[in-house]
Amino acid sequence: MRRGRNVGKNAGEETSDDAGYLIWMRDLPRYYSEGNTIFVHAGIDEEAEDLWEWGTDDYTFTEKYPARIGRFYNDMKIIAGHIGTAEISGDPRFHDIYFDGESRYYIDGTVSNQMNNIIGRYFTAEGGFLWICQR
Numbered sequence: 001m002r003r004g005r006n007v008g009k010n011a012g013e014e015t016s017d018d019a020g021y022l023i024w025m026r027d028l029p030r031y032y033s034e035g036n037t038i039f040v041h042a043g044i045d046e047e048a049e050d051l052w053e054w055g056t057d058d059y060t061f062t063e064k065y066p067a068r069i070g071r072f073y074n075d076m077k078i079i080a081g082h083i084g085t086a087e088i089s090g091d092p093r094f095h096d097i098y099f100d101g102e103s104r105y106y107i108d109g110t111v112s113n114q115m116n117n118i119i120g121r122y123f124t125a126e127g128g129f130l131w132i133c134q135r
Contacts, residue, residue, distance in 0.1 A: 030061035036075065042067075042082035049073040069100035077103055084110040 031040040031053075038044060038052070043064030048055025050073055067083040085098040085108040098106045 030058055031056075037077040037079060039079045041080065043080055044078065046072060067104075067106060069104055070102050072103040075103065077105065079105045079107070081107040082109045084108060086110065 031038060031044070033039070033053075041062050043060060044052045045056040045060055046052065046068060052073075063082075064080075065083070067080070067088050069088065072078055083106055085096060085106050086092050086094045088100075088106055089098050095108045095110060097108065100106075
């Protein structure tokens with residue numbers, strides 16, 4: 001796992017390491033789904049319901065805003081990041097994993113600003129979550 005960004009002597013100057021990283025990022029799938037759970041950077045087109053895979057464009061997968069809360073189609077779960085959980089929770093000091101009580105888990109998108117490192121791990125066979133957080 002790459003932990004930092006290597007740049008040349010001048011800010012903004014890309015190195016060959018950066019080019020490979022950018023290609024790797026570009027080629028990653030926009031989402032991953034397992035059972036009744038969707039893992040995505042920002043979100044999906046929820047109006048498409050069971051056709052969300054075909055109805056969601058790349059922009060929505062990576063840039064969706066604002067985040068939604070509440071039940072999603074057929075009790076599917078959505079695990080996303082991208083948004084600051086302080087915003088969605090309504091608590092300016094909350095920078096952790098936010099569960100809306102229905103279908104959505106949000107991993108704080110402002111962790112780099114808060115000096116937190118949040119890592120989530122999901123066990124589909126057990127149907128539950130084990131969260132490992134490092135501060």
